Amino acid sequence: MTLSDTPAYFSVRDIHAYYGESYIVQGISFEINEGEILALLGRNGAGKTSTLRAIARTGDPQVTQGEIWLDGDPLHEMASFEASRSGLGLVPEDRRIIQGLTVEENIKLAQIAPPIGWSLDQIYELFPRLEERRKQEGVTLSGGEQQMLAIARALARQVKILLLDEPYEGLAPVIVQEIAKTLSHIREQGITTVIVEQNALAALKLADRAVILDTAQLSMTALRRPFWMMRNCALNIWPSNGPGGEDYPLRSLKDALLQRDCTYG
Numbered sequence: 001m002t003l004s005d006t007p008a009y010f011s012v013r014d015i016h017a018y019y020g021e022s023y024i025v026q027g028i029s030f031e032i033n034e035g036e037i038l039a040l041l042g043r044n045g046a047g048k049t050s051t052l053r054a055i056a057r058t059g060d061p062q063v064t065q066g067e068i069w070l071d072g073d074p075l076h077e078m079a080s081f082e083a084s085r086s087g088l089g090l091v092p093e094d095r096r097i098i099q100g101l102t103v104e105e106n107i108k109l110a111q112i113a114p115p116i117g118w119s120l121d122q123i124y125e126l127f128p129r130l131e132e133r134r135k136q137e138g139v140t141l142s143g144g145e146q147q148m149l150a151i152a153r154a155l156a157r158q159v160k161i162l163l164l165d166e167p168y169e170g171l172a173p174v175i176v177q178e179i180a181k182t183l184s185h186i187r188e189q190g191i192t193t194v195i196v197e198q199n200a201l202a203a204l205k206l207a208d209r210a211v212i213l214d215t216a217q218l219s220m221t222a223l224r225r226p227f228w229m230m231r232n233c234a235l236n237i238w239p240s241n242g243p244g245g246e247d248y249p250l251r252s253l254k255d256a257l258l259q260r261d262c263t264y265g
Contacts, residue, residue: 008069009034010161010192015066015076017054024050024061030211032161034071037183037193039203042213048196049093051213052163055194056090057083071160085115087160093169095150097138103149104134107156115158123152126185144175151182161192168199180206 008031017025028051032038042048054063057080068075073086098106107123107130124131127148133141138149147167154162164183168176176199183193183206197203204210 008032009071010194011067011069012055013067013069015051015054015063015068017050017061017063019050019061025054025063027066028213029066032192032194032209034192035187035190036208037187037195037206039200039207039210040194040196040213041200041203041210044198046213048213049165052090052165052194052196056080056088056163058090084157087115087158088163089154089157089159089161090163091147091150091154091165091167093165095146097141097146097149099137099139101138102135103130103138103141106138106149107153110153110156116156117158118152118155123155126155126182127152144171144178147171147175147179148182151179151186155186159191161194162186164193164195164197166196166198168197168202176202 011031012029014027014029015025016023016027025047028047030038040048040051050061054061055068055075057063057068057075057078059080063076066076070083070086070088075083075086075088078086098109101109104120107120111117118126124134129145130148130152133145138146141149151162151164151167167179167183171179180202183195187193195203195207
């Protein structure tokens with residue numbers, strides 16, 4: 001992928017990262033415009049979560065090379081708490097709801113230090129279920145409600161880009177649709193999102209653009225024509241009536257996107 005000399009609203013430039021001596025993120029580059037959703041796809045073990053953690057500056061994996069820019073700020077020069085203050089919000093796969101705290105206390109804890117993001121009223125307007133359960137202990141919520149709480153907690157900070165790791169995992173299809181509607185609303189508020197997801201079909205229906213990883217390297221980016229045209233074409237070509245889109249090989253999705261009818265040339 002060719003990147004412009006001037007960083008986009010959010011750009012990742014040739015990042016490399018290691019778990020100890022294991023070379024886990026191998027030269028990943030992509031960029032996103034403000035308010036877009038990017039789907040980061042790939043089979044299990046392709047390095048999707050590791051890439052997300054590297055971007056979030058968690059320190060594990062350790063980034064040894066590359067640049068990460070958010071709205072002109074060099075996140076690659078920051079620790080994780082500094083990246084968070086600059087507007088990066090990570091919603092990890094395990095959600096990390098704090099035991100012993102109610103729903104509302106989990107949200108308020110995220111606002112204990114500036115910069116403060118959405119108010120409780122704004123959060124409850126987006127997630128009415130959380131308002132209904134605001135006095136309930138967070139860890140006793142259903143899986144879908146816990147995912148809502150994890151996203152709400154990120155929005156409670158002043159967030160410019162939201163990193164979501166497997167937000168649909170283990171959720172019923174109706175809840176997946178509800179989360180997708182929520183993410184569409186968040187996009188309408190101008191918040192940029194990167195979503196790592198095994199359920200590629202669901203992610204493609206939501207995303208403005210996509211990146212496919214294969215064995216810790218960039219395999220392809222669906223950017224060669226307006227992405228919605230490629231996405232709709234790929235969804236028609238790629239099988240969707242089997243055991244679930246997430247179970248099809250990466251090669252099938254990649255081939256679908258690269259079909260002559262889906263790309264220029």
